[in-house]
Amino acid sequence: MSGIGEAFRTKLLSYTAVSNIVGQRMYPDVLAFNCQLPAILFYCSYTEREHYLGGLTKYASARFTVECYGATRSACATLSNAIRNTGIDAFRGVVSGYTFCGVEYDSSDEYRYEAPTDGNIPVRYLCSFDLTIHYKEI
16 A cells, blocks of 8 residues: 555544544455455555656645445445545645645545355445545655
């Protein structure tokens, strides 16, 4: 996971409303096998670095897809709303050496249903949305 991804995870789990729901179950790239629900999966779909005539600046933007998993659609909605209501989009500050300059919600909730592929994986519902984090690199 990228450094900004770890900083994002640290910041999101610092909000009690989120950590009360998922504990530490926020995973980069892939959910842990048979993880307890609800849980959060996140991954970076792109990073764009700012340039000027002299080359790269230390400013960048990373787009993260956040997927909220739950045993019911309602559980997904509760988790998604908890994340939105944290006010992370208004957060400005330093986390794990990265200066967060702003966070934007780039899409609204999209709900899906995952049918079990075998007898070991339960039915899962998920709600996903995208965030762009504008930050200054270390």
